[in-house]
Every structure is written in structure tokens, then in C-alpha cells.
Amino acid sequence: MLRLLIHSLVKSVFLLFLLIVGCGHAASKCTHRRCLAEMLIAKGYISQPQNDNCTQTVHVPFIEYQTLSVDTKKLRFDSRLQATIMWRDPDLAWNTSVYPYDEVVLPVHKVWTPELHVTNAVSTTMKHSSRDLLVYHNGTLRHNVIINAEVDCEINLFNYPFAADECPVAIQAWANDGCGMELKMGDVRMIDGNHGDWRTDGVSLQKKRDDRNYIMVALSIRYLNPFISLVLPSILIIVADVVSFSLPLGGGERNSFKVTLVLSFIMFLIILNDLLPGDSQCSPIIRTHFCICLVLLVLSMLVSMVFTRVAKDDSFLSCRRLKKSLPENTDDKEERGDEEAKADISVVQLKAEEESRMLHKVVNFLEALDAKELENMRCQHYANKLDRICFWIYFFICVVYFSSMSYVIIKYPCSIDHFVFWY
Template sequence: MKRPAFLLVILFVGCVRAEPNCTERRCLAQMLINKEYYSQPQYENCTLPIEVPFIEYQTLAVDTKNLRLNSRLVAAVEWLDPALAWDMSVYKFDRVVLPVKKIWTPQLHVTNGITTSMKHASDDLVVFSNGRVVHRVIINAEVNCEVNLFNYPFAGDECPVAIQTFSTGDCGTGLRLGDVRMIDGSHGDWQTDFATLKKQRDDRNYITVGLSIKYSNPFITLLLPSILIVLADLVSFALPLRGGERNTFKVTLALSFTMFLNILNNELPGDSQCSPIIRTHFCICLILLVLSMLVSMMLTGVAKDGLLIFNCFSKCSARRDKGNSDENKDEEIKADISVVHLDVSEDIQMLRKVVKFLEALDTKKQKHAKYEKIANRGDKIFFWFYFFVASSYITAMTCVMVKYKCKVNHFDFWY
């Protein structure tokens, strides 16, 4: 009897000593920390599923010049780690808070991100009694997105933000994504229209981000001034050809247009798969302005002294006039030799000179009137030609900017 009773006492004392002395929540947390499980939970198939119930997506900025999309993602992540489970009959708590640095946590990154940084939303996380771990992470990524700017400033496109975790062959982690919530859709000249979760394969998950330009600012600062400058150039045909006012005004318009070219060069990228057609628009507008300026200068020269086209004709007529004057002079000399007028007074000679001067002046005025008539006729013809070409071009270019769509392959980072 003594021996069995002694054994029972030893067994009872051992069980009491085996039970933890502290069963508080903090003691439970310390017990889990002391396990020092810093490696990924291992299963038979070597793949740990990571649940992502929701992702909060936010576009921070869109770099139009370098075609970059800066994004911020807040993801809720959950996974099961059986090694962190505990017996609720000993520790009567269904959850506990642990330091995030004391256990293993998954790493999320953006596949097509030029730079990606993941940080923990908090220094702590929650562990449940069955080993389920709940945590939040913040991902900041700069994505190389070939934004379709062909229709700028009416451009809009969709950029993928691919989210992946570590995986090598049959081992690693696998994502199971849930809902995507978009916050703060407005940022600068760009607007985030939507953010939708899609996938190409089971291991290729991405968020499609719909972007569009708020066209009011670039339209007012770039497109509208180009149209107004061409319109002002058309109205400048109302100025007279002579005097130089029209030519000075047209030169001022051409110089002013180069300022908008510099603004455009600073705003848009140098080249892309779908280069902005507004570059071609500005180039054609500049060609129209320079052409109008050159034609106006040429017609001003024609109106003044028959420059260029009529210069050769004026030289020929001058030679004929010179020949005629020489003949008349010879005839006068002969007449003076043959007949001597003794009673010719100086008043009559002065009167002859005045008559010759008036005749020469009248001839010159007739020439200038002829040149001005030809120049004005050419000016009217060029005005209507310029009006038709400019109007047709602006209408066609506006339709192309609004309706034409250029396609860009955004998934070339996946091979």
C-alpha cells in the first residue's frame, strides 16, 4: 500500500510542476516568442497559402515625363502557422498580440515595380489560438507603366500593378487575393477611375488601374493656345500689307508659339510606343505660322516694288524706258541743231521739266498701283487657302485626339 501511494504522490507533484505557473495573456505571448519560429511554416506540399482579404490601393502620383506610376498599397494578410497554436484549456485566450519581428512574416512585392518597399503597418500582429496570424503591410512601389499618351490631353489608359510573393518551383508561398478598395482617386492632372483585381494565371495576380488625364489644365495651357494663335494669324490678314505691321505681328506669333513648344517638351516624354500626337499638332501649327509669315513678307515686297516675281519685268521695262528716253533726247538734240529758237524763254524750259517729272511720277504710281493690286489679289487667294487648310486640319486633329486609340503592351515584364 505504501508503494502505490508514494507513486501517486510523485505523479501528482510532477503534473503540478509541468503546468505553467503563469497563465496570463502576456505569459502566453512570451511562451510563443520563446519558440523563435523565424522560418516559414512547412507543409507537405511545401507551399504556404497566404490569404489577402482586401487591398487598399492609392495612386500617389503619375510622372508623365518619365512614364512612372507611384502607388501605395495597404494589404491585410493572413496565414496559418500551427506551431503558434496553444491549448485553450491552459491559456484561456483566443488571441494574443506578438511583436512582428519575433515570428516569420511573408514578403509581398510588385513584380513590375522599378522600386518596391514593404513595411509593416504596425510593430505588432495578432495570433489566434488555432495558429492563424493576422497582419497588415504597406507596399510603396514605383511602376514602369508605358502610359498611352497618344490622345494627350485626352489620354487615358490602364496600368497593371502585379503583386507577387516568394515562390520557387513547388515551394514558397501562394497568394489568394480578395477585394481591392480604391481610395483618393484624384492626384494632380491625373484621375484614378478604377482599380480592379485580375489574373493571367494562378500565380500571376495584378491590379488593373484605370487612369485618365483631367484634360482641363493641359487643354487650357497647351491645346487651346495653339488654336488661338492660328486663329490670330488668320485675323492678321486684315492688317494692310504695306507698313510692316502685319509682318511684325506674325513674327511675334511665331516666337510666342516656341514658348509653348518648350512647355510641351518639359511635360511629355521624349518617345514611347504611342508617342503623343500633340507633338505633330504643334509641328504642323508651327509650319503653318512660318508659311503664313513668309508669304506675307513676299507679298509685302511685291506690293512695294514688285519684289521677286516682278523684279525682272520691272528691270526690262526700265531698260525700255531708258532706251525711249535716249531716243527722245537725241531727237531733241537734233531739233535743237536744226532749228534755233531764239525766243524760247527759261519759263518754258522749266515747264517742260515739270511736265516730265509729273509724267515720271504718274508712271511710278501706276506701277505701284499695279503691284499692290497683284499683291492684294495673291493675299486674298492665300487667305482663303490658309483658312481652308487650317480649319480642316484643326477639325481632323481634334477628332483624332478624341477618338483614335493606340494599343500598348503593358505585360511585357512577364515572359
């Protein structure tokens, strides 16, 4: 009996010892969220999760897009994308019965994170929006990244300053020979569509094929500022040149005014050279417009100079004939006067003969002045007639040209393939 009692007592003490040791070990095990984070960090998984098909699926459920600026000289625009990315790493999962938490925060540089870039960008910079990311108990990771890209897009500027176009922002991830990442895109939203002379009219998420996703960005220019600074001055200068036909041909005022207009237009082009858009496949029609305006101004100036000479000199053919016929009539009159003077010598006294000769010279001089004045009037009338014809021709050309150019600038389409970078 005593032996059985001692055996039972020893067994009870041993069980009590095991219970105390077990409870002490359980109490020493850390199950706090920070201990969970340290446990996951200690695994040191900073390489891409390796699946059976060698491809990691990365979900991009949401993107915020913003156009920062548009460079019409270099045909580029700066964009900012803030994307939410999600992927799954089974090695970072944990048992919720041991660690009763659904999520934990880990430092972003302690785990592997996917890298996104813009295919058609001159430069792409991706940075993390925070130093930490969120890990769920099933191994799903959620993180936010910010992508700044200078996108190379040959914007259609043919209708400048009424230009509008759509440019793709191709978002890709690393992939090679069947390995890498596969993107699953979600929704996109535009924020702050105003940026200088350009505005973003809308964005839409599209795909060319399963591995080629892109955001189609619709851009249009605010035409008021470039219209006032580029187009309107050229129109006003041409209008002033047309109105300058009301100035008289004589005196040189018209020629001086037209020369001033030509020089002003040339200086206007030199000053605004930096504001003119860059050259591209669809070159801005406004360059051709400025060239035609300059040609019209120069032609108008040259024609005005020619007509001024016609009105004042006998260099034109019609006036030269008038000039040649005039001396012949004057010589005939002088010959007839000499004959009359010889006939009168015999019947008129010497004093009367001298008075008659002096009177005859005065008459001849006055007739020559009248003939010269008549010649000038005929030349002036002929030059004015040509000038009026030239004015209406010039006016008609300007009206037709500006009507045609307005239609071309506003309505004429010019297409550009923006997906050359994928070909």
C-alpha cells in the same frame, strides 16, 4: 486492529500529501495570455512553415489601393497598398483546454511573416503596419502590411491631354521550383483617387493565371490644366497669325508682327519643354501638333515677306515686264518731242522755243510720275490679289488641320501591351 488503524492512517496521510503536492504544482502552472505568448515565442519558429508540398498558402482577403502620384516624364506612378494577409502555421497552435484563449498577440519579428512585392515595380518597399500580429488558437496568423511601389508603366499618352489608360500592379510572393508561397487574393478597394493632374477612375483585382495576380488601375488625366497651358496658346497664336493678314503689306507692320509670333511660339515651346509628356511607344501627338504649328507660322511669315517685296519692288516677273515697257514709251515720247522741237526752231522765236522745251520736260516728268504710280498700283493690286488667295488657302489649311487634329487627339486609339514584364 491497531495495526489496521495505523496502516489506514498512514495511507490517508500519504494521499493527503500527494493531493497537496499535486494542487501546488497545478497552482504553479501559468495559464495567462502573456504566458501563452511567451510559450509561443520560446518556440522560435521564424522560418516558413514546411508543408508536405513545400508551398505555403497565403490569403490576402482585403487590399486598400491608393495612387500617390503620376510622373508623365518618366512614365511611372507611385502607389500605396495596405493589405491584410493571413496564413497558417500548425506549430503555433495551442490547446484551448490548457490556455482558454482564442487569440494572442505576438511580436511580428518573433515569427515568420510572408513578404509581398510588385513584379513590375522599379522599387518595392514592404513594411509592417504595426509591431505586433494576431495569432489564433488553430495556428492561423493575421497581419497588416503596407507596400509602397514605384510602378513602371508605359502609360498611353498619345491622346494627351485627353489621355486615359489602364496599368497593372502585379502582386507576387516568393516561389521557386515548386516551393515558396501561393497567394489567394480577395477584394480590393480604392481610396483617394485624386492626385494632381491625374485621377484614378477605378481598380479591379484580376489574374493572368493562378500564380499571376494583378490590380488593374484605370488612370485618366484632368485635361483642363494641360489644355489651358499647352493646347490653347498654340491655337490662339495660329488665330492671331490668320487675323494678321488684315494688316497692309506696305510699311512692314505685318512682317514684324509675324516675326514676333514665330519668336513667341519658339519661346513658348522652350519654357514648356519640362511640362511636355515623355516619349513612349505611343508618342504624344501634341509634339507633332507643335511642330506643324511652327511650320505654319514660318511659312506664313515667309510668304508675307515675299508679297511685301512684290508690292514695293519690281522683282516679281509680272511687275518686271511692266517696268521694262515703261522706259520704251518714255523714250518714244522724248524722241517725238525732239523732232517737234527741231521743226519749231524754224518758225518760232528763240524765247518761245525755250519755253516750249521747258514745258515739254515738265510734261515728260509728270507722265513719268504717272507711269510710276500706275506701275506701283498694278504691283500693289497684284500683290493684294495673291495675298487674298494665300489667305483663303491658309485659312482652309488651318481649319482642316485643327479639325483633323482634334479628332485624332480625342478619338484615335493607340494600344500598348502592359504585360511585357511577364513575357
